[in-house]
Every structure is written in structure tokens, then in C-alpha cells.
Amino acid sequence: MKCGKCGVFACYTGDINKAPDFCPMKTKGDVIDKALKKYDEFYEIASNSASVEADGYLKWSRVEETVEFAKRCGFKRIGIAFCIGLRKEVRTLIDVFERNGVEVFSVVCKTGSISKDDIGFKKINPNRFEVMCNPIAQAMLLNEANTDLNIIFGLCVGHDSLFIMHSKAPVTCLIAKDRVLAHNPIGAIYCSHHYFRRIFGNK
Known part of the structure; x- marks a missing residue:
């Protein structure tokens, strides 16, 4: 499967006959058929996602899309797994959801306060105390809260x-962490x- 190197994208135009030989629509049609049947099981999420895309296309920000998606799905309990570096920003997001009638459960990445030394993780600064990020605990705590949808906020x-x-x-995912950009x-x-040497491995 090499869709990223395709120059035709017959899947987008609907002109399937022009698809290259390596196209999964030609080589893995059985998988695509199986995937289509799965939408019966996940129809509500898929349908509401499509409606948000259609109604908010080039009009709504990602935050607005997420709020509207949650509302259309009837989600009442939203979980947010956030990075401590975004502790100020997450308060704004919580306020946005609460103003839209949604109950919010938020868990910071440093929950548990477990030292990196205790688990053998490399530290940013070996000469100071550092707490490990704990995404598994974040997920498990939100599972305990029976959230309907969880949001990644800068993990x-x-x-x-x-x-x-x-x-x-x-x-x-609402925020994909990139401390540099x-x-x-x-x-x-x-x-x-500009980043050619770095992102292509030539340092």
C-alpha cells in the first residue's frame, strides 16, 4: 500500500478505472468491503463526523468541530487528557464545553507523581527531580469516570x-504536541x- 505516493487518487474522483496497480482498491478490495460493513456498528459516530465536516467545512475551528461533534453524538461526559504545560489553556477548553452543557473530566499527565528515577526512565535534566508522564493512568482514570469521548490535549x-x-x-486529538513549532x-x-537535514535524518 503506497497511497502516499499516488499521483492519481482515483478514490477521490470516483474514477476507479484509473487507479494504479498498487491501489488497495485493486489489491485489497476484500478488506475495504469488510471495513464498509463495520460502519453499521459505528454508524452514529461516522454519520455525525460526516455531518460536522459538511456543515462546518472552512467555517468552524477544530475546537468548534469537536464541541459540535460531541453534541450531535449526544456525548454528555467528556474526558480531557492534558499536558501540564497546557494547564492554562485547558481551563479555557473546559469552560467551552461546560458552557455547552457538557460535564468535563480532566486528568493531567503527571498524575501519580511517580519519579522517573523510580521506574528507570531517562530524564531531561539528570540532576533534578522529574515526574514521569502517566498516560496509562490518565486513560484508566477517565475509564473510571465512564466518559463518552476522550480528548488528547498536547500529550x-x-x-x-x-x-x-x-x-x-x-x-x-485536539492538540498534537510540538514544543518547537x-x-x-x-x-x-x-x-x-529549512528543516530538510533534520527531518530527513541528516543532522
């Missing part, structure tokens, strides 16, 4: 993966001519 690379793996509720990771792609 580290890998920590977001662990959170998703352990969350019982559906997960959406103001949490706008695609900036490195847009400016690849």
Missing part, C-alpha cells in the same frame, strides 16, 4: 499512543526546505 509522542491503547471511550507539527513539513 507527548508515544504517550498519546499509550493513552489511545488504554482508553475505552473513542479518542480524538507552537504545537503545529505540520509546520516542519511546510518548511521542509
Whole structure:
């Protein structure tokens, strides 16, 4: 599967006959058929996602889309797994949801206050006390709260993966952490001519 290198994107135009030989619509049609049947099970989420895309296209911010998606799905209990570095920003997000009639449960990444020394994790500064990020506990605590939807709010690379793996509720990402680019990771792609040596491994 090499969709990222396709120059045709027949899937987008609907002209399937023009799809290249490596297209999964040609090589893995059985998988696509199985996937289509799964939408019966997840119809509400898929349908509401499509309606938010259609109604808010080029009009709503990601925050507005997330609020509207939650409302259309009837989600009343929202979980937020946030980075301590965004503790000020998360208060604004909580206020937004609460003003829209949603109950919010938020868990900071440092919950548990477990030292990196106790678990053998590398520290940013070896000469000071550092608490590990605890995405598994964040997920488990939100599971205990029976949240309907969980939001990732600036978790580290890998920590977001662990959170998703352990969350019982559906997960959406509102902020992808990037400390260098103001949490706008695609900036490195847009400016690849500048970051070329770094992002392509030539340091």
C-alpha cells in the first residue's frame, strides 16, 4: 500500500478505472468491503463526523468541530487528557464545553507523581527531580469516570499512543504536541526546505 505516493487518487474522483496497480482498491478490495460493513456498528459516530465536516467545512475551528461533534453524538461526559504545560489553556477548553452543557473530566499527565528515577526512565535534566508522564493512568482514570469521548490535549509522542491503547471511550486529538513549532507539527513539513537535514535524518 503506497497511497502516499499516488499521483492519481482515483478514490477521490470516483474514477476507479484509473487507479494504479498498487491501489488497495485493486489489491485489497476484500478488506475495504469488510471495513464498509463495520460502519453499521459505528454508524452514529461516522454519520455525525460526516455531518460536522459538511456543515462546518472552512467555517468552524477544530475546537468548534469537536464541541459540535460531541453534541450531535449526544456525548454528555467528556474526558480531557492534558499536558501540564497546557494547564492554562485547558481551563479555557473546559469552560467551552461546560458552557455547552457538557460535564468535563480532566486528568493531567503527571498524575501519580511517580519519579522517573523510580521506574528507570531517562530524564531531561539528570540532576533534578522529574515526574514521569502517566498516560496509562490518565486513560484508566477517565475509564473510571465512564466518559463518552476522550480528548488528547498536547500529550507527548508515544504517550498519546499509550493513552489511545488504554482508553475505552473513542479518542480524538485536539492538540498534537510540538514544543518547537507552537504545537503545529505540520509546520516542519511546510518548511521542509529549512528543516530538510533534520527531518530527513541528516543532522
